[in-house]
Every structure is written in structure tokens, then in C-alpha cells.
Amino acid sequence: MAKARSIEEQVEDIAKKQLDDIGYFTKTEDINSEIDNALMAGPSKSGGSGRNFPDIKLLIDFGDLNKIPVMIEVKGSKGKLIKTDKDGGIENKKKDMTPNFSNIQGYAVNGAVHYAETIISFSKSFKEVIAIGINGYQREGEGIVTEYGVYYLSSENLGIPKKIADYSDLSFLNEENLDDLKSKIENIGLSEDEIEAKAFEYENQIETKLKALNQVMQDDLQVSVGSRVEIVAGLIMAGLGVKDVISPLQITELKGEKGSKTHDGCVIINKIDSFLEERKLPVEKKDMIINDLSRVFIYSKLWEPKNGESKLKRIYIRVYEDIIPIFNTARHLDFTGKLFNVLNEWVDIPDSDKNDVVLTPRYITQLMAKLALVNKDSYVWDYATGSAGFLISSMKLMIQDAQERIKSKAELDKKVGQIKSKQLLGIEKRSDIYMLAVLNMILMGDGSSNILHKDSLKYRGIYEQGTEKDTKFPANVFLLNPPYSTEGKGFIFVKKALNSMTSGRAVVLIQENAGGGYGLPYTKEILEKNTLVASVKLADIFKGKAAVQTAIYVFDVGIPHNTKKIVKFIDFTNDGYLRLNKKKSNQSRNLRDTGNAIEKYEEVANLVLFGASYLNLLDKTEYIEDTISLNGDDWTFSQHVIHDSKPDLSDFEKCIGNFLSWKINQMIMGKIIKQKVDISRLTAQENEAIKAISTDNLKYCDVEVKKLFEVKPTKTYGLTNPDLYRIKGTTPVLSNASVNNGIGGYNGMDTNEKGGILTFSDTTIGAETIFYQPFDFIGYSHVQGMYPLDEEKWTEDSLLYFVVALKKASGDQFDFNNKFTRQIVNKIKVKLPINNKGEIDFVMMENLVRAIKKDSLKGIV
Known part of the structure; x- marks a missing residue:
């Protein structure tokens, strides 16, 4: 059957x-010259660099100085109106987020949407476009049948095509129908899922383009990694321009001249200077940024031409064509945060404070802003603002709240202006990151008036410019991801800020173990004036960038913590995202929603704000309500997990069996003198001990370790491993291992520790490294010794019992980030059997261990 002939020209008529x-x-x-230039600048609908040619174009005037372009694409074959994805969205992207030019060329609505997206991305003035696809085909007996798809796109709605309504012709564009059309457009909203999906798509595009640019700067241009952030940030400023005042830097303006005032670096710096001047940046801030950027644009010689073209021009071509168009429709994102993370992840920077800079992902800043109860009247500050990600997320919530609650257009505009100029404050010490924060806030439409280049610990808590200069910033929201290398793992910043606030809420992203004792004394002091509301243990959100276990701690400011206050503890390590760390892969591969991530983040916000009734996707074991002490060292989720600390028969059989197997193996290897083993029949007392532990007929007491043992580091020779093992022999040398009874090897040196004690490592997996040492040994760095306070009461068998009981009491809450330190071990309460006098029953413990030894040895022998 012959393919039906297209009637596109007839449909267009x-x-x-x-x-x-x-x-x-x-x-x-x-x-229109701006629209025409945009259609020329963007990729054609076939993917090339040719001009875009919509079949029909209009400019609709709604009478309020707001003209909206209308792009119409026409097709003339059945089934060629629209191509949608499984969710009903316009399918102009492939699975890897690259353009699907086959659909863009082949379907009317898809083509019209492509033109609309191009105008939004490549023009300054037109951020709303109507895209119309029209298709027609011959139907037997009816003549030509036409069908219409009408969609609205705007930068405010993230450029997501939203269907306006169903139409059978174009009469809705007539002047008498424009009020109805305007009303329909104003009522088009986006769901949370749509917003998140589109934001993720933009972030993926940003990351893909930046990684490609970064690779060019590294491989082709040999630009030092320390200069890349400043170069790209500066070129973005130069390429943005200011509407009706400063035109964006054009590629043709970079001519490769060598004059001291006319070379490409000077051209770029002059454009940046004008940009900052028109953005009303304070003189001292502008001068600081220009001085910082002059290092890379003037003094680095990147402006020197080779074959008539400078490295700066080659970089700018990519920025102009690939980066700036994305910004034009994605300015709501932490754009420069993504820039910093991408450009710094390729090269490791050893022994540098840059290793302490990890910018917070957007989905975390959004969650934290919600937990902080941010609204239109919030005054938000961040003491380590980074690229201003927290302030951007807060600004979005503040403006959204204002839009929902203020109906007067004039009043709303006034409030939004106040939010941007007076209600957000960020402090950043590092000049390169400070510049990113300023740029980010400029991109968000703020003059960056309250982004300060200062040391937070010396900041006085006041406005430093504008009509409020030298008056107190009335902060009632504090958001922070501090540098973890500072005192108290960063809690020194938290205490400083909270002492300057009288009320409100603080939400802090910090290394989790800071709340388990490593944040002292600041955590304890914070509770004197503030209440801990919630503790949220996070997944590996900085995978590939920082090997830390983080948590979010939420505080009500100005209310001393009451020990009766219920605190919400959430294990959010299973947050629905699958994370990989492939440097050359983009976000769509390295961060994938594999388990209702968006819904889970919303649920966690509701759990913190409203309580257990919102528990749905999370498991009951992942949510705990409990109290804390005022010591500031019991804030982590694992510290509030209720686990059975009473050892059972299987725990003893496993641990003692392993000990005996190790001991016999040492005899076979000749490391220790062969000893007799007792495999005689169990005594009545031993049988009774087995029966008691099996039937749970024992009475117990809970005893802190520090009341029975002195816990301190074992003695070491202070040698490197090659020197330590240089002399061969049979003297056991301990290590931080969780196997071989903790022994790392043997040498011929004298022992420096006596046997008959317990040992453990404070560096690795905690309870798995607890061992009884029956023989004299050589200590090792980070191996802690547990020395009985009353040596006469303790025997090998009772100490082996204690090993099992301590392992059980410790649980599995410790890891590389939450270390099993002697301070923590001292406080652990161990369940031990007691006799009729209420004293620890050493006889029962010894009988039980001897009985298990006999049974185990029978099997081993």
C-alpha cells in the first residue's frame, strides 16, 4: 500500500x-530581531547549527505591555500531531536527556515546543511562549480533518510545556478571546513531581555541559584547576548582560588582539565590571571580585592568541552556546554550586582547605528549608554560605508563600523585593566561593546585597549596607553546612549563630558523630538555650566528594532543652536514591530515583514537622521518638535504637568457639606452647548454667564498663610496620583487625603488655574488634586495653563472658564515621548475671563459659 501523501501545505493554508x-x-x-536572533542561535530542529524556521509566527499582545510569541508548526499526515512519553509529556528528550530530533522534526507539537524552548533559552526579553502544533489529513467522505495541540511554556514554570486547552481552530487567538486565554495561562500550575523532574533535567544538562567544558580545559587547553571556577563564573557574568543597558558579550568581540588594553582578557573584564556596576553591587564587593578575576583574565596570559584565537575565546564559545542558554530557563537552581562541584571533582587537591568545601545538593537544601519552617516573613542566614544554595532554596519558599498569601500585585512586588534585598544573609570566608554566592544571587534576581565576604566567627550579626546598615539582622532561621574540620566538627559556627538569635528555628547539616560526642563542648552548651527537635541520619549524599556520614539536626531557638521533650530520630539512609561515583557520567547516571525518593523526602519533612502519623514509605524501624540528656552526646539515631543487650546461648557459642579455634590454631602453628584441653563431662553447676541461660531464668544488672575496667591505649613501640616486623619471632603484635583475635603478626621483640585483659580498636567496626588476650603481647596504635579494676575477681572464663556481653551491648551502631572510642565504651552498660545477694555472679559466668568450652572442644578435637 502506497504511503499517504502529506497535505502539509494545504493545512498551513x-x-x-x-x-x-x-x-x-x-x-x-x-x-522581531531578538526572536529572530534566538531562533538563529539555538540548534535547529534537525540538530544542526542552521536557523529554525517555524511555519507561522505571531506576537500576541495582552494589553499589559506583555507580548507573548506564538510559534506554530504544521504537519500533514495522520498521526503526526504529537509524540508524548508514558506520562503524557512532550517527548523531546531521549532517555539520556539528549534532544530527540526525530520527534522534534516529525511531529507538529514537538516542533513548536522546540521553537518555544529556543526562544526562552536564547532571548532576554521573551520568557513566555505559546507553542501550537497543527496537523491535518484526508478522511474519506469528510475531506481534510485538522487537529490542534496548544501548549504554554515559561521560564517561571521551568520551561515545562503545559497544555492550555483543547481547541478545534485558532479562534482562541482572536482579540475578543484573549482575556479567556490569559486566564487559562495564569491558572496553569505545576505539580511538585513536575517541578522536581524538570529541575533534575536542567541539573543534568548543566552537569553534562560543564563536564564537557571541564574536560576541554584540562586536556586541550591545560587550564589549571584552581582557575577554572573563576574563569567560567566570570564568563557567565560577561555573557549575561543587563537588559536595555549592557549587551551580552558577543563571541565576535574577542578578536585575539595583543594590546595591553584591548586583548581578550581586558574585553572580558570590562564587560564584567559593567555588569556588576549595573547590578548595583557595592563598590568594595565589585572591586574585590574584579581583583580576583583579574588574576585569571589578565595575569594568567590565557588571553594570548594562538593562530589568532585565545584560550579564553575557545572557552567562551562553549559557555555562550552551552551554559548560558540553560541558565536562561533554570535560574531557580543553585547554578554555581553545580559549577563548583563539577570543576573541582577532576583533580584531587591534597593538604588543602579546599578538601573541606563540599556544596550541599539541592534536594537537601530544599528539605532543610522546609524543616526550618521558612515563610514570607523569615529572615534567613547562613554562616558558611558556599554558593548560596540554602539561601536560594529559602528564597523560593519565601516568594511562594508570599504569592499564596498576598493578593495585591503591588504589595506582592514590594514584598518580593524586600525578601531579596533584606531577608537573606550569607557569610563566606573564601573569596572564590564568595564570588560564586554573589553570582548565584545575582542570577536569582537579587543584588547580592547581603552576601558578605567575612569570617563568620568574627561577624557581628548586623547589616553592612543599605538603609539598615549597622542595625541587627533579625535572623529567625539559621541554615548551615559548616566546614567539618573546625572545632566541634563545625558546631562552633552553630553556637555562634544561635547566641545571636532570640527565637526561630535552626537546621544544620553536619557530620553525624558531632551529635554523638565529637561536637562537645558546643553541643552541650547549645542545649542550654535551644531545644533539639529532630535528628535525621542521611544517606551518602556526598558520595565521591567526602567520606562522611552526615545528619541533619533541627533546633527550636531560644527555648532551653527539657529532658522530657520528645525528640524525633529518623534513619534516612534509604532515601530512594541510588548513588554512583563515575566522574565522567552525568547526574542522570550517578543519582537515580530508584525508590520514591521525592515522596520520601516529603515524608521526612512531615515526620519532623507533624509526627508519626505521617509514617508511610519509611519502615517503623526507621523512626524513633525518644528523649535525650543535657550532655550533648546522644543525638545520633543509632544511640536510640532499642536492641536486645542480653546475650543468649548462641552468642556465647559463636564467640567462645571462635576463640578456641584461634587458640588451637596457634598451637598447631607453634606460636604458643601446646596445652591440655578439657573435654570431660559437664558438672552439675555447668549444666545448671547452660539451663539458666537457655531458659532465661537469670536475673541481671546493668553495669557501666568504667566501673569494672580502666580503658586506656595499649603501649606501642612507635615503629612503622616494616620496622616492627623486621625481627622474626613468636611475640604477638596486636592490630586494628577484627580477625585472628586482633593479632596482626609476630616478631622477636619483648612484649610490653601483660595478657589477661580485653582489647578493642577505636578506628574501625567497633564491637567486632573486642577480644580477650590470654598471652602477653605488643600493643598497637589505636588498640585500646581494658584492664580489670579488681584483678582477683576476673578469670579467663569470666572475661570471655564479658567479651560476649559487651559485644551484645554495643550492637552494630559503630562504623568508620561513628567510631568505637574508649569514651563511648566507658559509658556502655553491660548486662551481667547477679546472685541472690544482688552481686555480679562470677561463678555462674565461669560455669557457663567452661560448659561451652567443653562442648566446643569436643567438636574441634
């Missing part, structure tokens, strides 16, 4: 007749 009274522009006519 039908559309033009419907528009005769309105006026339109044909495919080759110029509609």
Missing part, C-alpha cells in the same frame, strides 16, 4: 486563513 484578521509572519519573515 487553512491555518493562515484563520489568522487573517489577527496578522501573522510566514516562515521566512522576520518577526
